[in-house]
Amino acid sequence: MAQGPGDLEGLRQRFLEGTGRSQFHPAGGSSRSTYDGQAVYHSNELLICSDCHVMHASMQHNYAGTTDPVMGISSFPFEPTPNPNLLKYNKLDLCLSCHDNVAGVPDVMGADVNGLTQRAGGHFEAPESNPATGHNLGYNVGPSTGFDICMRCHFGGTFATAQVTCVDCHTPHGYGNARNLQWASDPGAEPIFGLFVNPAASGMARYEAANVGYGTLDNNTLREVTSICIDCHHTFSGSYYVDPNGNGIHERHPAYNSEYNSTNTIAQGAAKGSTDPAHWNAGTGAGFDVPRVRFIVQGADTFAGTQVVDANTNGVFCLSCHYVHGSDNAFGLVWSNAQYGAGPSACDQCHNKSGL
Numbered sequence: 001m002a003q004g005p006g007d008l009e010g011l012r013q014r015f016l017e018g019t020g021r022s023q024f025h026p027a028g029g030s031s032r033s034t035y036d037g038q039a040v041y042h043s044n045e046l047l048i049c050s051d052c053h054v055m056h057a058s059m060q061h062n063y064a065g066t067t068d069p070v071m072g073i074s075s076f077p078f079e080p081t082p083n084p085n086l087l088k089y090n091k092l093d094l095c096l097s098c099h100d101n102v103a104g105v106p107d108v109m110g111a112d113v114n115g116l117t118q119r120a121g122g123h124f125e126a127p128e129s130n131p132a133t134g135h136n137l138g139y140n141v142g143p144s145t146g147f148d149i150c151m152r153c154h155f156g157g158t159f160a161t162a163q164v165t166c167v168d169c170h171t172p173h174g175y176g177n178a179r180n181l182q183w184a185s186d187p188g189a190e191p192i193f194g195l196f197v198n199p200a201a202s203g204m205a206r207y208e209a210a211n212v213g214y215g216t217l218d219n220n221t222l223r224e225v226t227s228i229c230i231d232c233h234h235t236f237s238g239s240y241y242v243d244p245n246g247n248g249i250h251e252r253h254p255a256y257n258s259e260y261n262s263t264n265t266i267a268q269g270a271a272k273g274s275t276d277p278a279h280w281n282a283g284t285g286a287g288f289d290v291p292r293v294r295f296i297v298q299g300a301d302t303f304a305g306t307q308v309v310d311a312n313t314n315g316v317f318c319l320s321c322h323y324v325h326g327s328d329n330a331f332g333l334v335w336s337n338a339q340y341g342a343g344p345s346a347c348d349q350c351h352n353k354s355g356l
């Protein structure tokens with residue numbers, strides 16, 4: 001969609017008045033590091049400046065004193081075009097120089113060089129290709145933080161062609177939060193996110209979808225990780241948008257959002273028969289021709305807690321249906337037979353409507 005003409009501050013005010021909130025996200029958390037204390041790369045002592053910056057745009061050898069290629073630099077001498085902020089490459093190719101097709105670094109684009117069964121974040125297609133299967137990576141997206149991100153879809157930008165880059169969602173200078181994720185509209189103010197990695201996993205297996213779980217305490221001590229989606233997809237969750245008149249019959253699909261008073265669980269539809277909690281708990285039959293979709297667990301603050309199947313505490317959230325980077329399926333959907341439409345696969349895990 002395209003919005004405008006008008007001024008950005010006016011747009012911002014209209015958004016806030018409409019939803020009755022004082023800002024996109026209420027004040028964030030106080031301390032910033034993973035909830036379970038697991039180390040995060042590009043953070044704290046693992047923030048290696050020379051992974052991303054080069055001082056003089058000139059290096060005749062690597063830090064070991066040899067001319068063997070290293071992660072992100074395929075040959076020496078390395079004499080790149082000098083980039084703003086002393087970056088080794090432009091800010092998208094910088095990340096992709098290590099995160100595409102380099103063994104031992106999580107691979108976020110196309111086929112997986114590390115051979116994982118399913119990457120937790122899924123995968124992107126090539127930059128500037130505007131795929132129908134997930135986020136569209138671009139080179140000229142403008143500032144990644146603050147209300148400038150609004151311009152991507154408003155004032156000349158359109159939702160259909162808007163683009164993203166890595167540092168919209170990941171802060172380059174991490175401070176230990178899970179996957180270095182940030183609120184694009186208010187970086188640094190975000191709380192700790194409830195993304196937990198199986199403590200028994202090591203190496204690249206720490207990025208395997210089966211080894212990642214999602215929990216929330218519904219407050220700034222520990223918030224669901226999908227609160228980062230709101231900054232750009234601000235009309236898809238929260239009771240103001242999914243059930244505007246509050247009559248319990250939805251106008252948009254609910255997606256767990258504790259900030260915006262929408263803490264849905266799968267059991268909530270039992271009374272009116274819209275969901276089937278026992279069917280979800282059992283895990284077989286209609287909808288389960290594809291693997292159980294991911295879910296957010298209310299009250300879970302450990303990886304083990306995020307693995308407990310119980311319709312009373314399991315909520316449906318963005319990542320139940322989408323891989324954030326993208327997938328082989330339309331709209332980055334998580335289930336594999338979605339070429340022509342969605343369901344009954346996956347949908348019926350919670351709804352059990354097809355009688356299969």
Ligand code: HEC
Nearest residue numbers: 042047048049050051052053085087091094144167172173
């Ligand atoms: C994972 C890649 C990465 C690493 C590692 C990294 N940086 Fe950066 N740095 C960036 C990017 C990307 C930008 C530009 C940010 C933007 O355009 O949004 C940047 C910008 C900067 C800036 C200028 C803007 C600002 O934020 O003040 C400074 C100073 C800086 N980096 C210093 C450092 C230092 C010092 C280290 C090591 C302690 C470091 N960086 C490690 C990616 C990185």
Ligand code: HEC
Nearest residue numbers: 039040041051052071072094095098105106166170172179
């Ligand atoms: C010089 C290579 C290099 C560059 C450049 C680089 N990364 Fe990384 N990145 C790594 C390595 C190595 C790991 C950790 C792999 C592991 O877990 O053993 C990593 C891990 C990560 C993780 C997961 C952190 C965790 O512990 O959960 C994120 C997110 C990430 N990188 C984002 C970025 C972004 C965004 C950029 C660009 C601003 C970038 N990286 C640039 C090498 C690189």
Ligand code: HEC
Nearest residue numbers: 001011012014015018147149150152153159231232233235
């Ligand atoms: C990814 C695309 C995208 C981004 C980024 C985006 N918007 Fe929107 N915005 C939409 C869509 C889609 C609608 C709903 C369709 C419409 O109202 O025409 C919308 C509607 C609106 C509306 C009117 C309806 C309402 O009550 O929400 C306002 C105001 C608004 N956006 C403000 C903002 C602000 C402020 C930002 C930046 C923080 C922003 N938008 C960022 C896509 C976007």
Ligand code: HEC
Nearest residue numbers: 095099106108119120121122164165166169179207212324
């Ligand atoms: C729209 C937001 C967004 C963008 C853009 C984005 N990421 Fe991510 N990324 C995430 C989220 C959210 C996760 C956690 C996924 C999960 O566990 O479900 C993640 C996970 C990761 C991981 C861990 C591996 C995995 O599969 O979970 C790496 C590494 C990473 N991102 C790097 C990148 C790089 C490099 C780019 C740019 C090429 C990028 N990301 C762009 C949101 C984003």
Ligand code: HEC
Nearest residue numbers: 132133134135136159162163168228229232318322324331
């Ligand atoms: C920085 C802004 C930004 C953030 C944050 C963001 N998105 Fe997006 N998203 C976009 C834009 C812009 C588009 C439309 C163009 C495109 O496909 O990239 C989009 C498109 C999508 C699509 C549709 C892809 C398709 O193939 O049509 C899905 C699904 C999606 N986002 C999910 C998410 C989820 C889930 C999160 C949070 C984990 C998230 N996004 C966070 C900007 C963002």
Ligand code: HEC
Nearest residue numbers: 226229233236237253254255316317318320321322331342
């Ligand atoms: C119950 C499953 C489900 C949940 C939960 C869900 N989505 Fe979707 N989403 C879909 C499906 C299916 C589509 C494809 C369009 C359709 O059939 O409505 C879609 C489409 C989209 C699109 C593309 C819209 C367009 O105009 O092309 C975006 C962006 C998106 N989702 C983002 C999100 C975000 C952000 C969340 C969490 C706030 C979320 N979704 C939660 C199933 C879901």
Ligand code: HEC
Nearest residue numbers: 248249250254265266268269274316320342343346347350
């Ligand atoms: C992980 C569980 C889950 C999955 C998967 C899921 N949903 Fe839902 N869905 C819910 C929950 C919970 C509600 C809210 C139930 C309520 O309050 O009546 C809901 C509500 C709905 C509603 C509105 C019911 C009403 O009138 O309020 C429809 C329609 C719906 N879902 C369709 C779908 C479709 C189609 C899919 C697949 C693309 C899907 N759902 C996937 C959990 C899920």
